[in-house]
Amino acid sequence: MASTSDITRAREEVTAWHPGQIWHPPSTAQKWTDRIFRQLCVVFAASTIALSALLVLEIGVKAIPAFREYGLGFLYRATWDPNKAKYGILPEIWGTLYTSLLALLIGTLFGVAAAIFLSEGYLGEFVFRVLKIFNLNFHPFWGKLPIRVEAVLKNLIELLAAVPSVVYGLWGLFIVIPLIRPFCNWLHSQFGWFPFFSTDLSGPGILPAVLVLSIMILPTITAISRDALVAVPSKLRMAAYGLGATRWETILGVLLPTASRGIFGGIVLAFGRALGETMALAMLVGNANRLTLSLFSPANTLAALLANSFPEAGAKEIPVLMYAALVLLAITLVVNLFGALVLERAAVSAEAK
């Protein structure tokens, strides 16, 4: 329903635009502008679809020569030798999945923990208790501090998602690797028989890449999980407390199961981000065409392969790289569609409540 003030406001705005013309029916020019504008919107919208199709087509068509030559064997061969024109990306596929899954494991553990920390109001509670000591907890200014501190922390974590990945790569290269190297080499010397520690860390390798990658995806997981936890209707929480459940019985028994779809969608999206992440991995993973379980060995991922090989690629190598790009596209597309679907269904079920 349009209220009188809205009509007045709309009329003011329209008269400011076309003084004196408001009582005319739309002129032919106005009708045509309207028609053209509507069509323009449709055309632009359709061009978004065209663009997505073009992206896939462009990469797909350029990959055809390589697909003809190497076929599906490209996916399970392990050599990459431009001199003999022998190509296979099994180590890269393995490296992509291995680093992403490990990073996802660490990122999920800490990300969901941070989401619970933020949504449960631990920090606010702590600040409130500190204020209570000084008897300021209901002070008009200081009393608002708990809420403010929580909002600041939440925004800070979201801001950290905006830090460019190349900066994380730089940090990993000069800070993380020197920091973890002595510990990793000690692990190797003591437990070298264990497949995960079977090589020493001589510089870039899987573990530093995984650590930095998990730090990069953590803000994504935390932000989405926190939103999902906050969206749980408070009556569920109250009902659980009313039945005598402790805080953690409520979290584990009520909040997490209810928010699980949203959290899961966030994890899948973070997985998609980890799979497609390029720069941090190109700087940290070591770019060695190696199929390995060892956490300290250098390896390679699809995105890092593209980033490192494309600038120097010859005309013969480009179709091969396009083929590798197509594989990466297929993997991320499946993961992202799945994630978007899960989040959409989570939103629908949240509305239904």
Next chain:
Amino acid sequence: MTDSNDKTPKRSADGKTLSARVKEEVARDPFEGVDFPELELSLYRPRTFFSIVLSVLVTSMTLVALVPLFAVLWMLLWRGGQKLSLALFTSLPPAPLEQGGGFGNAVIGTLIMVGIATLITVPLGILTGLFLSQAPKDNKLAAAVRLSAKVLTGFPSILAGVFAYGAIVLTTGGYSAIAGGIALSILMLPTIILTSESAVAMVPARMKEASIGIGATGAQTVWMVLLPTAMPGILTGIMLAVARAAGETAPLLFTALFSNYWLASHGRLNLMQPTASLAVLIFNFAGTPFKNQVELAWAAALVLVVLVLIINLIGRSFSKQQIEQ
């Protein structure tokens, strides 16, 4: 209901009058038989102990997660801040083993390529978002557009570079700022579409109805009512997209490449040549064994992060305006 004319008091099954029963009820201790120590919060009980242990665990895990996140910023300020000076913004990148130098051309290159990407995506993204918000719910085109925008959101940035390489670099015959801008625009587009859609959808329906009610055409309604009202939200989306694009490296690696020279030579701006950017400079210099270059990479990283965070904060302040409105 009791009959008020009834003289004899009502008796219940056990032969007591109602008032006697009420008196008895009131006199009885309501907490009789309740084991109070059992209800108290006690660390000795496994349930509460478990709860507190988990609370401590989650708190410490959050702290552990925050340490590296803030260590990144701290190291940037510490290592990048040492080298920071105004001369960095006016000089060109140094050759290997050369001392001094800066990244003036990279700052300009980043701004120009992000500018090109913004010019492409802003009209395309806003109009598409507008279409999505105004399309009927069962519109198939709108559903397809929304899906492709969502898929583009998770599109790996390196593949945007691969696409621009195939479509622009190979056809125009060389690395250029234009190719870099187009690669960045693919990454900006979905953010702008989805945020403009939700910003326009948040405009109260009565405003739109009022505008149409006084005889405005659809286009007039959009330009004079919907867009001005939704502008803060749309600007937030644009700013977030710009912030993301400014920090992207992968799409620029083999579309804009890098350059040790200024974009404009002899007073003419040439956008069809390899172009430096802050992000690619960090990547290139981080991989060199020279101390001077590595220090420059840290300083460039600090500049880039400050730039990205400022754009991000500006964008967020717009969305605050919309909420206050």
